[in-house]
Amino acid sequence: MLKDRLLGLQIFLGVTGISSLVLAAVLAERTRADAKLRESEELYRSLFNNMLNGFAYCKMIPIRDARTTLSTLRSTSPLKH
Numbered sequence: 001m002l003k004d005r006l007l008g009l010q011i012f013l014g015v016t017g018i019s020s021l022v023l024a025a026v027l028a029e030r031t032r033a034d035a036k037l038r039e040s041e042e043l044y045r046s047l048f049n050n051m052l053n054g055f056a057y058c059k060m061i062p063i064r065d066a067r068t069t070l071s072t073l074r075s076t077s078p079l080k081h
Helices: 002-050
Strands: 056-062 069-076
Touching: none
Parallel strands: none
Antiparallel strands: 056 069
């Protein structure tokens, strides 16, 4: 009976330890991915804000049964003076 309880405790502690290691690895990977995303966003923002020519990002919306499209302005680069 004592052996069964000790075995149960060892199994519980083993599972808990493995779960903790897996969680730590997942959190570490998430932290690395977030840092890479942040760096990528900073580089893109720097490129966008420092370009010499203007830039506009538009979404084209086709009109059914017509030869025209509408466009909606999504974003523009900053105006340089």
